[in-house]
Amino acid sequence: MSLTVQVVWFKKDLRIQDHAPLKRASLRGPVLPLYVVEPDFWRQPDASERHYQFLNECLADLQQELAVQGQPLIIRTGEIVEVLEHLSKDIVIAGLWSHEETGNGWTYTRDKKVADWCRLKGIPWTECRQTGVLRRLKSRDGWAAKWDSFMAEPPVDPPRLQPVHALEPGNLPDASSIGLAADHCPQRQIGGRARGLETLQSFLFDRGKPYRAAMATPVRAFTACSRLSPHLTFGTLSLREVAQATWARQKDLKQNDFKGRSTWQGAMRSFSGRLHWHCHFMQKLEDEPRLEFENLHCAYDGLRPRESDRSRLAAWQAGETGLPFVDACMRCLAATGWMNFRMRAMLIAVSSYHLWLDWRAPGEHLARLFTDYEPGIHWPQVQMQSGTTGINTIRIYNPVKQGQDQDPDGVFVRRWVPELQQIDTAHIHQPWKAENAGSVLGKIYPFPVVDHVSAARDAREKVWGIRKGHAFRGRAADIQNRHGSRKSGIPMRGQERSRGRRRRKSSPDQADLFGETS
Structure with a gap:
């Protein structure tokens, strides 16, 4: 007689603490904790080996935690529906449990296939909420209060699990075997x-x-x-x-x-x-999955060529734009997998305005570099910093001024752009002004790929030109109603109350955030 189990499908919830699906499933009977390595997912243009290595470290901790609770993690490789179908030949799947996920377009389509399979097999699939995101949200009104209420609930304790001995635990495949290219990230954070x-x-x-x-x-x-x-x-x-x-x-x-x-x-x-x-x-x-692929405001369709200028894109990706602070940030990101929010915003803004690249290719590149890549944060922010939402202020960062403000002594630039060691600190952010520029630029470090001042001016005229007209404003109002923050809803707790002045409220659409909880 086949064993009847509840399958808990781990995705981006690699823990046993505060894990509602695991707890609820355990109350229904034996639990099979399952992680599926999906090669097609790892072949997507936003995936990278650094993500996979961080995942491996997380799964190692999860395996140990589940084993202590009584049932080790089961790992399988393949398409999730095929894995579930194969498992159902050895066990009776009484229910499928997981957390809700706001992933990329590939995971959205994948989950619809899983739902279809569950309906066909008569297997209930229960998805539990794990963040402040609400599915099928009709209005943003009251969203912040719901967030506070959900976060105030007691964390769910990890359950004891009945051992399931019928299946082999399985192993994680090598990154290369699932199509991931080598991605050297020597200073990446460790997972788990x-x-x-x-x-x-x-x-x-x-x-x-x-x-x-x-x-x-x-x-x-x-x-x-x-x-x-x-x-x-x-x-x-x-x-x-x-x-x-x-x-x-x-x-x-x-x-x-x-x-x-x-x-x-x-x-x-x-x-x-x-x-x-x-x-x-x-x-x-x-609320709007097309954000990953399309301009939020259709008036920006065709503004930038979808086929990016390959030479400018390559220079930006390699940290060889000739703009020292931009290049330092990109090289640092490549080596560490992380960058603070303002510099993330500057990187995408420079690609969008100064280099006039469509946001999709730069967005994919940054997604691969960010160890903390979260699609639900990343793509709305990429569009916000590219000026295609129709509701956010256009921010065209001056890459020289940013360097002077954030790295006045050139410490950061010298670390990541060692080609500029001969340049005096007074000109480290504008090496073309140094007396010895001729011995450095065009020899060991490139001239700027664009004149950042004129490029910014041209971009500003083009982007703001789109915003004129009644049709633009009407669509922008609809977007604001659906996606904009509610001014009275979310307090920006970092703003101090000054004496004699009211505390200024800030919205995430006005803050220099690149979405990550830095």
Whole structure:
């Protein structure tokens, strides 16, 4: 007689703590925890080996945790429907359980196939919510209150599991065997729940004090920012766990007076607010999946050529635009898998405005480089920074000024663009002005691929020119109604109340965020 089990399908929720599907399934009988490596998913243009290696580390922790609870993780490789079909020949699948996922277009289509298979087989598929994202949302009104309510619920305790001995545990295939190219990322963060908990603890109690002042500059952001984003992306930590730990830290700070407390309080308020923004942007893709592929506002269709200028794209990707701060950020991102939010925004803005590239190819490149790539955050933000949403302020970052503001001594640039070691600090962000420019530019470091001043001016005229006219405003109003933040809904807790002045409320559409919980 075949064994009857509840299959818990792990996707981007690689933990046993605060895992509602695992808990609920365990109340129905024996549980088969399943992870499926889907080669077609890893062949998508937004996937990379660095993602897969981080995943492997997360799964290693998950395997240990599940084994302690009584039933190890089962790993299979192939198309999920085919895997489920094959499993159903050896066991009776009484139910399929998973968390909801706001993924890319490929996962959206995949999930529809799974739903069709479950209906055909008469197997109930239960998807549980795990973030502040709401499916089939009709209005953004009251969204923030629902977020607060969900995050305040007690985390779900991990259950004891009945052992299922009928199946082999399986192994993870090598990255190359599923079509992933080698992707050297020597300073990438390490995955797994243990590392996630360490990162959360160190941010809340050791590293986070200068968060507000340091988050904008890559010189300091790598230590001052939370660095929790990849752990939230892969679900080694639940957003609820992070929110409640942050709230507990805020309560502790309120009750204890010590030197530097006010700075810590400001940092925690600011970070707590950004946890809202995390879900705010994911909600956009959940509500409108075409954001991954199409301009949100159709008036921008055809504005930039879909076939990108290959030479400019290649220079931008390689960190060889001749704009030192831009190149330093790109090279750093390639080596570390992470970049602070302002520099993420600058990278996509330079590609969109100065290099006049359609956002799709640069967006895919950045997706592959970001270890914390989250489609629901990434694509709305790529469009926002490219100026194609129709509702956001056009931000054309001056790449020279950004360098002067965020890296005034050229420390960051010299580290990542060593070709400029001979250039005096006064001209490190504009090496073409240095007396010895002729010995460097065109020899060991390129001349700028564009004149950033005239390129920005031309881009501004083209983009703002689209915004004129009644038809544009009408469509923009519809987009704002559907996707815009509600001013009274989400407090930006990082904004201090100044004496004699009302605290300014900020929306995520006005903040310099690139979506990640930095």
